[in-house]
Every structure is written in structure tokens, then in C-alpha cells.
Amino acid sequence: LEAGMALENYDQPVVLRDENKRRRRKMRPHSAATSNVFSMELIPIEFILPTSHKNSKVPDTILLEIAGNCTVEQMKAQVWMNAIEKSHNSDFYHRLSPDQFLLQYQKKGQWYEIYDKHQVIQTLDCIMYWKVLQKTVGKIYIIQKQKSSEETVEYQKKLNYLIGYDVTDVSNVHDDELEFTRRRLVTPRMIELVKRDARLYSMDPWVTSMPLSEHLSKKLTSNNIFIIIHKGMTSHTIRVSIDDTPDEVLQSFFTKMAKKKSLLDISEEHSEQDFVLRVCGRDEYIIGNSPLKDFFYIRQCIKSADEIHFVLDLPPDPSEDIVQKEEWPLVDDCTGVTGYHEQLTIEGKDHEKIFTISLWDCNRKFRVKIIGIDIPVLPRNTELIVFVEANIQHGQQVLSQRRTSCKPFTEEVLWNTWLEFDIKIKDLPKGALLNLQIICCKAQTVSNKGTPHAADATGSDSKCKNQLLYYVNLLLIDHRFLLRQGEFVLHMWKIPGKGEEQGSINADKLTSATNPDKDTSMAISLSLDKYCHPVALPKHKSVSDPELDRARSEMPNQLRKQLEEIISTDPLHPLTPEDQELMWHFRYEVMKHPEAYPKLLNSVKWGDQEMVAKTYQLLNKREAWDDCSLDVGLTIQLLDCNFSDENVRAMAVQKLECLQNDEVLHYLLQLVQAVKFEPYHDSALSRFLLKRALRSKRIGHFLFWFLRSEIAQSMHYQQRFAVILEAYLRGCGTAMLNDFIKQVQTTEVLHKVTMEIKSVSAEKYDVTSQGKC
DSSP states (O other), X not given: OHHHHHOOOOOOOXXXXXXXXXXXXXXXXXXXXXXXOOOSSEEEEEEEEEEEOTTOOSEXXXXXXXXXXXXXXXXXXXXXXXXXXXXXXXXXXXXXXXXXXXXXXXXXXXXXXXXXXXXXXXXOHHHHHHHHTTOSSEEXXXXXXXXXXXXXXXXXXXXXXXXXXXXXXXXXXXXXXXXXXXXXXXHHHHHHHHHOOHHHHHHOOOBOOSOOOHHHXXXXXXXXXXXXXXXXXXXXXXXXXTXXXXXXXXXXXXXXXXXXXXXXXXXXTOOGGGOEEEETTSSOEEOSSSOGGGBHHHHHHHHHTOOEEEEEEOOOOGGGGOOOOOSSOBOOTTTTOOOBHHHHOOXXXXXXXXXXXXXXXXXXXXXXXXXXXXXXXXXXXXXXXXXXXXXXXXXXXXXXXXXXXXXXXXXXXXXXXXXXXXXXXXXXXXXXXXXXXXXXXXXXXXXXXXXXXXXXXXXXXXXXXXXXXXXXXXXXXXXXXXXXXXXXXXXXXXXXXXXXXXXXXXXXXXXXXXXXXXXXXXXEEEEEOOOSSOEEOOBOOOOOOHHHXXXXXXXXXXHHHHHHHHHHSOTTSOOOHHHHHHHHHTHHHHTTOGGGHHXXXXXXXXXXXXXXXXXXXXXXXXXXXXHSOOOHHHHHHTTSTTOOOHXXXXXXXXXXXTOOHHHHHHHHHHHHHHGGGOSSSSOHXXXXXXXXXXHOHHHHXXXXXXXXXXXXXXXXXXXXXXXXXXXXXXXXXXXXXXXXXXXXXXXXXXXXXXXXXXXXXXXXXXXXOXXXX
């Protein structure tokens, strides 16, 4: 079961959308669903139908044996056909289609939806769950989809207003990753809300895990401090130990004031358990099991020699942090599973029993057909020629590169040519991007005709200077682990010119989003090979590595010294190919040195499937990494633009789990920026940020504004940041939502005033438009 639950592969063909009616070349839907069902394993399932007998409220049921290798969509169709034939309410099933219904099952008292209609039955979590329970027949409930209530619609509008982006708008996506991620993030959010301590969350104490510095310790007298507690119009000063907890302080205070409760306007039946200490003038509470010396406010007062003032207050009502009920059922982490190579391979199987092709069976080289480009408005210089440069890259590592021939730069340039790369399809790693760039140069600088495979597009003239104009990326393996197929029209991003806002151009060039401004942007049309079945990247199996198990000979001293020098070099110093080869050859030795992990993983050829498999085996033996103390700088190195592999990035995020809230705040901005380097919306880093924000209002506040500012300023990552922010807002609670609305309204007023001032006297006031935040 654990192996099954760990599967993270996705299994759904690409869903393409017609992006722009003005384009002659349009993306057409491609369905890889097979029409026939062939069984390798028959699974008995009882389906609870949405109809019932006329004289009874007992729902209709159908018991079917479902082929284990058919898809959820095929299973629904099979149920529908049987319902039409056998049900007393056949008119109902004639009138409605299977797409208007959900499939749900129960697990440990929770309702889960079988969400991915292209997933193979034998990989469903419910099938494995039933096997563990030794159920011979499982139950799946067919539930009719309900129209969203007015309350739900209004709530979504409120969230979209706070986000600054409509997450329900799918007009600028070429697959369903946005909606898929919205559904998958429900489960980690629900888990965090169940574990959340309502009292601690409502008051969110601000403490640090750092020991008290010697400088501050010297300012204390006998390890004691004086605090002033206010209640109404009275105040009292007491001396407490810096090691006392807030509860001990309250107990000591009430003991001393036992006979003076009337002065504090406290009734006799109330005790210290009914009150908390709040910092005067702040919405900050001193609660919890931490000693006073660990609270930031206390340390700040000691450092500046200020008096410490508290208000004896009633705790806030935790019900103010109530979360609106989830409108969606949960989806499990097995959603979209594809399985192992042994399950998917075509070798030794009847072709009629093949439902998905393993990527590792595809020995042909990867290729792409560049059809052409078109742009509504040409650049002013008409004496330009252009060519398309296509790169397959993983992080910053270029796995293969090809170019088209040169053509005069007109409103529409057609090539209709295939570019074949020197990398096999089976070697394409997850996270690999097809990077397409439009590059121009002056026509007279090119002396001979170009060919698709040659680099002649740069010209033979040494004075020739190529200029990158536009770029766009397409993930070759989608969020469900499926190879992209079919035709695409991608709207490209323009490289900022001189004097234009550059933004985070290096991060922006890695985005897999397309330009939402379809009316004025450059569009490139391309075609990928189509297959009769989905082509899935299999999950790597944990197998024994002979090189790892075999005792290695002693490393020569000269090589050991050379290896130590490589490990000790500056992280920004690029390694030579010889250095990388040495690092990989002695990788088992390098694994003993966590500080060398970024260099070692940069030495991996991610376009070599066998080498990637060995790397995963290597990462399973990372005891030195797990046991070493946390070096945040080293961990963040593995989250930068050089690493696109989800296992490497998940390993880094796992190390961050031990960070305390104050430490998360220190690195929150860098971690938000690192989300840009994730290949997919749903990632270990996204989930980490979501979880920590749902535990702490302070982290949540800063995360809200970091994400919202990125959504307002960066069109390249709007969708990714918006889906993370929505997941947070759905769990932060009503009190935080109301606070955020006030903050956003305030910034809008300030922005309006700023723009009015600027319009009154543009020369007198040098005020630039910052856009809405």
C-alpha cells in the first residue's frame, strides 16, 4: 500500500484548446482514450446509482467486473450502458451523460472523488485500499454534479478579488494543470486544518528558536525582568524570571492579586486560565510553552532598555477563524498514477491489451515540426531575417539544440520543417522544456542558405549580431507524466527592450506559461508526433545498484585531494567537464559530503535515462544529508534554476521542514522566488509554503503579499502564484480574509490618490505608476 500511495505519476492525455479564433492554425483536441476494453485483471465493483426503485428509496445498484487496465472514463461508459439496459429508470440515463456525474468512494470516514477520468483502474487508491481491507467487492457511488450555489459563487469572487486574478479562467491554458492543482491542494490543506491548534493559531505567538545572546544576557539582573500588567485603569508591576512561561507569569500574578481582584474588575469565579497577556498597542500575544526570553517583544525591550507592558485580556474567539466548508471532495495522492515500466511496456504483450505506452519503449529520436510564426505588427526594421532556435533543456542544462533555416521577417513566416534532436524520447526527463526562441539578424550578414541542423543562422560574418526577440516554453512531459502529442499554437513572450522593465528575466525565461495577450503577441505553430495511445513516463523502481553494493577500492590520494579541491570551490565557480566526470565517478564518496550535493547533481546528465535512474538510487542513500545540520544556503542552492528534478527539489524541501516560524520568515521571500523554478504548479515547495502559512498568521500575512505582488507584476507566473494563494485563502479563516480585504482596499485608495497626484502635475511630482498590489 505504501508503494502505491507513493506513486505520483499522472495518466491523462493532453487536453488542447482553441486558443485564438484569428489564427489559421488552431490547436485541436487529441484524445488517446481507446474504444475497446481488454482485461488483464477483472475487478468486481458495486456501483451505487443516483436512481432508485419507484416504490422504494433504496438506490439502484449494479455489480460489474471491470477490466483493471481500462480507464475511469471507459468504466463510467460501461456503467452507463448497463444502467440503460437494466435500470427501471432508463430514461434518466438516456437523458443525461456520464460527464454530468462524479465517482466517489469512502475511505476512513472521508469522501474521495475519482477525479482523473483518464486514470487506469488498477492504479486507483481505492482499489489498493480495498485490497488491504480484504474486501472482495468495493463500492463506488455515482453522484450527480451540483450547480454552484450563489454563496459559493460570491465566495469565489471574493477570493479572486483578493488574489488579483481569476483562477477559474482557463482561456489561457493549453491543458488542465491549473484546475488539477486546485483539486490536489485541497488534501494537504484539509490535513493541516485538522491538525491546527485553534487557540495558538488565533494568537500566533512570535518566538525565536535562537538562544539568548551574551550581549542581552549581560543586561539582565539575576536573570529577572520587571513587567507591567495593565487591566482597565489600573496597572501592576511584578518581577518574573526570564525562564518563566506565560502561564507561570499569569499564575504568579493572580496569586499576588488574589485579594485584589475587585480592583482589576475581575469576578471571583475567573482565574488565570481565562486570560492571556497581550502586548500593549499590538495585536500580539504572549502565550504558549516557550519561556519569556524566546519572545521577540521581550528581547526587543531588553535590547533597547524599554519597559515591558502587557494588557491582561480575554483571548480572541477562535470561531472568528472559521473556514468555509470545502465545496470539493478530497482527491488522493494516487490521482493520475501511471505505474511502473513493467506495467506499461509493450514488450511481450498483445497489442490489443495495450492501454498506455511506456516512454522507455520509445527508442526513436525526439522531433518537432516547426510550422511557422505570425505576428500582427512587424518590427520597424524590415531588412531582417529570422530563424527559430529550439532547445531541449532541463533547468539550465541544454540537452539538445536545433535551428531552422533563415527566412525574411514578414507577418507570417512558414517553415513546415521537422527538427530532429540528438536525444531519444526515452531519455526525456520529467521537467524537460522545449524552449523555442525567435532570433533575428540583418539579411546581408548571412552568406549562405541555412539548414535545419546547421548553425549557419548566425552567418559567416563575424560582425553579425543575433538578437533574441521572442521565446516560449512547452513542458514535454505534462503534469500527469504524459508525453505531449499533437499540434500547438503558443503565444510567445517578448524580450524587453532597452529602457523597458526587465523584471526577473532569467526566471521568466523558464516559465511554461504562454503570453495571455493573444491579440498583439507573436504566435508560433508547431506539431509533435501523435501516438494511438498515451505515452507515459514510468515511475522509477527502487532496485539494487551493483556499484553501490560492491565494496569500492581505496581512492588514490592524488584523486582524493583533487576531489576535495573540487568540493571546496566556490558554488558559483563552474565545473569543467573533467571535474564533473570525476565527481560522478566517485559519487559514492561525494555522497558523504552534503556540501557537495549541488555540484554532484549538476554533474548528472539529465538527458540520460540510465544515469537518472542511478542518481535516484544514489539519493536513496543520503544518510549524510539527512543527518547533517540544516544549512539553509546549501538547501536553497538545490531549489534554484539549475535543478528541475522533482526528487532533488523535494529532498531540499524536506530539509526545510525543521525550520521554526521565525526562520521561515527570514527566508520566505527567497522561497517564494524559488517557486518560479518549479516545473509544475503542484510541488513540494508549494505545499511547504501552504502548510507553514496555514499554521501561522504572521507567515500567512507575508506570504499573501509576496504572492499578490508577484501576481500583479509578473504575468509569467500569475497562474502558479494564484493557485497557491487561493489554496491558502481557503484555509486562513474568516478573520484573516476580512483583514486582507481591508488591506487591499487601502492599497487601492492609496494607488488612486497617487495616480491623481501624478496627473495633476507630472513635472512637479516624480511619481511612477506601480500598478495595483
